[in-house]
Amino acid sequence: MEHTPMAHRPAAVAAGVHDNPFMKPMEWVSLALLAAVILVVLPILLDAFRLNLVGKYLTYAFVALGLVICWGFGGILSLGQGCFFGLGGYCMAMYLKLEASSVENTKIQSTPGIPDFMDWNQITELPWIWKPFQSLPLTLFLVVALPAFFAFVIGTAMFRRRVGGTYFAIITQAIAAILTILIVGQQGYTGGINGITDLRTLNGWDIRTDSAHNILYFVNGGLLIGCILFAQYVKKSKLGRILVAMRDKEDRVRFSGYQVASFKTFAFCMAAVFAAIGGAMFTLQVGFMSPSFVGIVPSIEMVIYAAVGGRLSLFGAVWGTLLVNWAKTSFSESFPELWLFGLGALFIAVVLAFPNGLAGIYRTYVEPRLTRKVKALAPAEARALPHGTPAE
Amino acid sequence: MFGDYSLADLSAIFAMQGFAGLILFSVYLLMALGLAIIFGQMGVINMAHGEFMILGAYVTYLCSTFFQTYLPGLFAAYFFVAMALAFLASGALGMLVEWSLIRHLYKRPLDTLLATWGLSLILQQTYRTVFGAREVGVELPSWLIGSVQVTDTIEVPINGIFVMAVTTLITLGVAALMYRSRFGAQVRAVVQNRAMAGAVGIDTEKVDRLTFGLGCGIAGIAGSAFTMVGSTGPTSGQLYIVDTFLIVVFGGAASLLGTIASAFSISQTQSTLEFFLSGSTAKVITLLAVVGILMLRPQGLFTLKVRR
Numbered sequence: 001m002e003h004t005p006m007a008h009r010p011a012a013v014a015a016g017v018h019d020n021p022f023m024k025p026m027e028w029v030s031l032a033l034l035a036a037v038i039l040v041v042l043p044i045l046l047d048a049f050r051l052n053l054v055g056k057y058l059t060y061a062f063v064a065l066g067l068v069i070c071w072g073f074g075g076i077l078s079l080g081q082g083c084f085f086g087l088g089g090y091c092m093a094m095y096l097k098l099e100a101s102s103v104e105n106t107k108i109q110s111t112p113g114i115p116d117f118m119d120w121n122q123i124t125e126l127p128w129i130w131k132p133f134q135s136l137p138l139t140l141f142l143v144v145a146l147p148a149f150f151a152f153v154i155g156t157a158m159f160r161r162r163v164g165g166t167y168f169a170i171i172t173q174a175i176a177a178i179l180t181i182l183i184v185g186q187q188g189y190t191g192g193i194n195g196i197t198d199l200r201t202l203n204g205w206d207i208r209t210d211s212a213h214n215i216l217y218f219v220n221g222g223l224l225i226g227c228i229l230f231a232q233y234v235k236k237s238k239l240g241r242i243l244v245a246m247r248d249k250e251d252r253v254r255f256s257g258y259q260v261a262s263f264k265t266f267a268f269c270m271a272a273v274f275a276a277i278g279g280a281m282f283t284l285q286v287g288f289m290s291p292s293f294v295g296i297v298p299s300i301e302m303v304i305y306a307a308v309g310g311r312l313s314l315f316g317a318v319w320g321t322l323l324v325n326w327a328k329t330s331f332s333e334s335f336p337e338l339w340l341f342g343l344g345a346l347f348i349a350v351v352l353a354f355p356n357g358l359a360g361i362y363r364t365y366v367e368p369r370l371t372r373k374v375k376a377l378a379p380a381e382a383r384a385l386p387h388g389t390p391a392e
Numbered sequence: 393m394f395g396d397y398s399l400a401d402l403s404a405i406f407a408m409q410g411f412a413g414l415i416l417f418s419v420y421l422l423m424a425l426g427l428a429i430i431f432g433q434m435g436v437i438n439m440a441h442g443e444f445m446i447l448g449a450y451v452t453y454l455c456s457t458f459f460q461t462y463l464p465g466l467f468a469a470y471f472f473v474a475m476a477l478a479f480l481a482s483g484a485l486g487m488l489v490e491w492s493l494i495r496h497l498y499k500r501p502l503d504t505l506l507a508t509w510g511l512s513l514i515l516q517q518t519y520r521t522v523f524g525a526r527e528v529g530v531e532l533p534s535w536l537i538g539s540v541q542v543t544d545t546i547e548v549p550i551n552g553i554f555v556m557a558v559t560t561l562i563t564l565g566v567a568a569l570m571y572r573s574r575f576g577a578q579v580r581a582v583v584q585n586r587a588m589a590g591a592v593g594i595d596t597e598k599v600d601r602l603t604f605g606l607g608c609g610i611a612g613i614a615g616s617a618f619t620m621v622g623s624t625g626p627t628s629g630q631l632y633i634v635d636t637f638l639i640v641v642f643g644g645a646a647s648l649l650g651t652i653a654s655a656f657s658i659s660q661t662q663s664t665l666e667f668f669l670s671g672s673t674a675k676v677i678t679l680l681a682v683v684g685i686l687m688l689r690p691q692g693l694f695t696l697k698v699r700r
Binding site: 071077079154157158161162163165166167169170171173174175177178181182184185186296297300303304307337340341343344345346347348350351352355 | 435437493496497500501502503504505506507509510511512513514516517520521630634637638641670671672673675676679680682683686687688690
């Protein structure tokens with residue numbers, strides 16, 4: 001990706017632990033602002049339907065957040081994040097579906113107690129891949145573990161052989177395509193093109209009511225902020241620095257004795273787990289999961305969320321996701337045929353004109369002015385602001 | 393899975409499916425050729441490649457309608473005109489795109505990928521606005537309809553033979569252009585060492601533009617040939633893009649021979665499996681095998697040793 005001469009930011013290199021707090025004051029402000037908007041402002045302003053919609057968007061923000069770590073910091077562009085989103089979502093959906101297909105709910109079927117689409121496909125016994133999803137703790141474990149394992153296998157196989165860049169992007173894309181074809185083709189086991197629908201309760205708790213949607217929205221928002229904090233922790237750690245170093249000069253890091261492949265695999269797994277959490281929350285809030293969230297098109301669309309927000313900014317990823325989805329919804333409602341033009345133009349514009357997205361615009365145009373204002377107000381405090389934000 | 397068939401049946405099945413695979417191979421190869429030039433030689437990921445192909449298909453469709461209405465006497469020959477026009481249209485659009493978009497992004501391959509994806513969305517929507525969302529098919533001239541009876545159990549469609557002939561010609565033409573012409577030597581020189589090629593007086597920017605245009609033009613021809621065997625919709629291109637990229641990567645980028653070999657093996661595997669399994673399972677197995685092999689051998693089947 002872009003190569004930033006290290007000489008431009010000696011502050012970041014020379015800074016010891018003391019000058020390197022967990023978050024800079026401005027970042028605390030950003031976090032507070034984001035938390036306030038997600039957890040206070042939007043729930044007050046929006047009706048139940050719109051809030052649920054925002055909740056759906058925020059599940060994509062998990063994917064964008066993972067992409068910031070993996071693509072922005074690590075330089076690994078995965079075009080198969082839909083895969084992991086889908087895996088997480090399907091794990092959750094399988095559990096919910098099994099709960100909704102209890103024997104008394106499905107007694108009109110020829111085989112009661114199995115999901116309806118299996119019955120339609122003449123399957124008479126619950127397939128073994130569905131068995132683990134009868135238990136909630138195991139499901140929650142698998143939501144995280146399955147995508148992590150999957151990403152670990154892909155990552156290890158690819159990064160060990162020093163496959164990266166565009167090749168990695170193409171292969172992850174192919175994997176997303178394979179998974180979609182598999183899900184659509186194996187109708188009896190996966191629900192096919194329609195996906196897994198008609199989900200009702202989570203461990204006896206009806207997830208279709210407005211109050212449930214509300215609670216799930218807050219759980220989702222809380223999880224998202226937790227994920228941002230974790231990502232921030234990784235970004236600030238030595239690991240995060242190695243990731244950035246690797247992105248800019250991979251060979252130097254390798255010759256310094258670091259095992260580049262393991263770091264890349266970690267970043268990829270982390271992005272996968274984030275995406276999977278998003279997927280599981282998506283299923284809970286929207287009430288279904290289908291292959292249309294797994295394939296190539298959604299996977300690349302999720303990349304644009306991170307790109308619009310700013311591929312180097314954790315908060316930017318969330319704002320970008322909200323903004324693009326808001327635009328998508330409002331455009332598709334009024335001018336459906338214009339939306340694809342808009343989205344296409346957005347891809348091109350964000351690459352050509354604003355490679356650092358909203359966060360980049362903020363850092364170049366808004367932040368200097370803000371800093372000047374702050375300086376005028378409180379000169380002593382302004383000096384404490386660290387220099388050299390990694391804006392490239 | 394072979395149990396219910398006699399040996400004679402099996403050989404006929406393999407021959408028929410093999411031939412169906414050859415048609416698939418031809419379309420794949422035509423698409424992959426353009427991509428092999430763009431991705432293999434220039435390292436640019438053009439996600440809009442499928443849309444360039446579809447542009448060729450729509451040009452062919454327009455040509456067939458035009459000939460039907462105004463020149464019914466020449467209808468038998470319209471396809472050759474259509475192919476030339478498809479090449480020119482896609483090539484010209486390709487050069488325009490290179491000039492306005494790609495050349496700013498040569499140092500950022502992943503960003504090129506995103507930008508060309510955006511371009512593909514715009515093109516798709518343009519096709520939808522202009523030609524409608526429904527798939528269109530072309531009227532085949534009478535000499536392309538029907539099939540040749542080879543033996544009692546084996547028959548091959550004529551349009552398939554025609555597509556294969558076109559593919560063979562184009563492939564030979566591309567090989568000659570890349571390995572026997574001055575332009576090809578320049579392209580290869582730029583690939584191997586851009587700075588040095590510039591230093592000896594090759595206009596590298598012009599070579600880039602022409603190479604990109606050539607790759608897109610061949611995609612246009614692929615689209616033109618595609619209309620012979622399938623119908624065209626605004627999103628048809630997207631269906632093939634992943635397969636095509638896999639073919640190029642599997643064959644080993646920058647290797648024409650590798651592209652041919654990998655297009656052949658992938659299409660043959662897929663069409664043979666398709667007869668015994670469902671279409672989706674065949675596709676999954678084929679793609680999984682390719683991805684699996686690529687994980688073990690990321691450089692692909694054939695590699696060109698280039699000092700980077």
